[in-house]
Amino acid sequence: MNDSALPDTMRYVRNHLMHFYRPWIDTADVAHRSGEERETVFLSRALAAQAVSMLTGCGPEEAAASVVDGPGDSGIDAIAFSKGGSDIWFVQAKWSHKGQARLREQDVAVLVTGLQRLADQRYEGFNSGIRASLSRINDALTSPRCQVHLVAALAGDARLTPEVERQLTAVGQGFGFADHIPVTVHTLGLADFHSAARTRVGLAPVSLSATLSDGWHRIDAPYEAYSTSVSADELASWYNTHADRLFDPALRSHSTGRPDPVALSRLIARPEEFWYLTQGITVVCEQIRQQFLARRAPGQPLLMRLDNARVVTGDTVIATVAQAVDQRPSTGSLALIPMRVICISGAPEEFTSRLTQAGEVEGAVEPRDVFALDPLQQALRDEFADELAKEYVYRRGAVAPAPDAGCTMQEAAVALACAHPDVSLVARASADPSYLWRPAPEGAYTRLFGGRPSARQIWQCVLLLRQVRTALAHAAAGGLRRGRDLAEHGDLLVAHLVLRQIDPDFLEELAESPVELEDWVTQRTWEIAELVASATENLFGPHLFLASVFTDERKSHVLADSVTHTLTPPPDALPREVSRRRRPPNSVLMLVEHGRIPEGTRVMYRPSPTEERAIGEWLSEDPRRYLATWTNHPRRPLIWEIDHKAYSPSALVTHIWSEAAWDEAPSVVQGPSRWVIPGEGTLADLAREVAPPNEGAGI
Structure with a gap:
C-alpha cells in the first residue's frame, strides 16, 4: 500500500511493525497472494505479536513465535504463556490500513468455537502452530496460579460493542474457569500500539543501587567482584521496579517466577535467620561505581551503583523476598540476603552463561530434601526392608527402585494423598505437586505422614494407585469419554474415589495385592471414570478444559460427592477371596x-x-x-x-x-x-x- 496515503498514526505503527517483525513473522503460506494481501496478512500477524510483547514483556522474536494465525487457527491468532507457564493469552488481531479495525460478533463466535474444540480435545483441523502448544495449554490450565487472558488487538478503536464484550466475558463461565481460573479481557487499540511504538527502544538497561552496610569483601582478579549482603527491602524494591527485566534472558527463559512457599514461611517467621538458610543471588553488570558513606576502607558502608545489571542466579529467592516484604513489611529491615556482584566488562562472552548454568546445577534446597532428614522417613526405609523386603528411597537424587522392588517417598506421598478422606489434597497435589512437601499450614506433609503410617499401609496405597493408573490408561486407549484427560489429569481424583471405598484397616492386611483385588480395582476404576466424565459435564458444562476441574478444590468436592452418591451398587465389600488371603495376620x-x-x-x-x-x-x-x-x-x-x-x-x-x-x-x-x-x-x-x-x- 502507498505509504503516503496512510494517516500519520497508522504509518508510524505500520513502520514499527515492519521494522521489528519483518525478520520473524512467517508468511510463506500466503506467498501466492498479491503483494497488498501479503502485507495485510503480515501486519495482522505482527499486530498479534506486538500485543503479546506489550502484555508479556517479551522481545519481538519470542512474540513472533507465539503467532498461530493461518488456516486452521479457529479464530486464535496468537497463543502466549508467562515465563512460569501459569498465565495464558489467546489473541485475536484485526488490521485495517484505515485504522478502522473492529471485532465483530462472528469473529468472537469463531474464537469461542475454537476454545470449545480445545476443551473437548477435538484437535482435528487445528494447524501445526496450535497443535504445538497443546501441551503447554494443558499445563497452564492445571497451574494453581493460572489466569486466562482473552485479547482483542485492533488497529482501530479499542472499544467493543456490548454484545462482543458479553461474549468474551462469558467465556470463563462456559469453560469452567469461574472461581478457580480468572479470565481477563484485554482490548488494545490503535492508540495503544502507537504509544508502544513511540516508546519502543528495546529493553532498557537496568541500573541498580545497592547499599552495603554490613560488610563486604572485594576480589580484583580475574574479574572485579564483591561478596556481600543486601537487605530484603532493597532486593524487593529492585523486583517491584524492574520485574522480569531484572533477570538475565537466559534465566528468564526457564524461570518460574514463583516464590518458594517453604522459604517464604521461614522468612516471614524468622527473618533474622534467612541469611543462613539461602544461597542468595548473583548479579552481573558492565560497570561498578562506588560511593563510600563513611570512612574509605574495606568493609565500610558503601553505596554501589551497578550499570547494565542483571541477576543470573536467584530468581526464586528474589520472588520469595518480594512477596515476604509485601505480606509483612517489617521483614524488609530484618532480613539480609547473600549477594555476589561480578563486573563482566572484561570477561569472555560465555562467562555469564556459565554462571547461570552453575546456579541451575547447584539448585536450591527443596522442601522434600528437608523432610528427608525426618527420622520417620529413615524408620520407614528400615521397616520397608525388614517387613516387606522392599526399598523405600527418600533422598532426592537417589536411584528409584524398580516398581516391584519398592517405591520413593514422592510416590508414597502421592498415594497417601489419594487415601486421605479430604479430596482437597488431591486437588492441591494435581495443581502443584510441591504442596505435598511443604509443612503445615502451607503444605500437606504432616497430614500425610503425621499419623505414622506403616510400611504396609504405604505400600498398599502405592500399589492401588498404580493399578488405578494402569486401568485408566487401558480405558483411555479403549475409547473412554475424555479418557486422555482423565488419565493425565484426573488419575488422583479417580484413585481417591476408589480408595475411599476400602476399609482403612484393609491397607494393613496385605503385603501384596492378590489378582482378585487387582480385578476389583480395575472394574471400579472404569466405573468411576465413566461417572466422573459424565458428572463433570452435567455439573460444569460440556465445553470446558477438564484439567481445570481436578485442580479446583471446590469443584473436586462437588464432583467427588456427586460420583460417590451415584455409584451403583453402593460401596461394597472387597471380594471374599481377597479377604481370605490376608498376609500377615493383623x-x-x-x-x-x-x-x-x-x-x-x-x-x-x-x-x-x-x-x-x-x-x-x-x-x-x-x-x-x-x-x-x-x-x-x-x-x-x-x-x-x-x-x-x-x-x-x-x-x-x-x-x-x-x-x-x-x-x-x-x-x-x-x-x-x-x-x-x-x-x-x-x-x-x-x-x-x-x-x-x-x-x-x-x-
Missing part, C-alpha cells in the same frame, strides 16, 4: 483368634500428642468419646460409646477425627496403637504378646 485377627481380650472389655482411645492438641478439647467435652467396648468380631471389634456402632480400630480413629472436624488429620493411622486397655497396654502390644515367634502382626 492385630485384631490375632487377638480374636487367641481370645486374648474378653468380650465386653472397656477400651480407651489414647491420642498422640498431635491429636491431643488438635481434638483434645473436643474429646473432653464428652468423655464417652474416648471409650469403646471390645467384641470378638474379626474385623470390627470396637463399639463406640457415642453411637453404639461397630468399627475397626483404624476406622474408629478416623471417624473420631472426622466428627471432631479436624481438617489437618493425617491420611492413615495405625489404629491398634491408639486403643488401650488400662493396665495392660495397646491392642498392638497385646497382639505382639500372642503372635507366634518370627511372625509379626500387621499393626
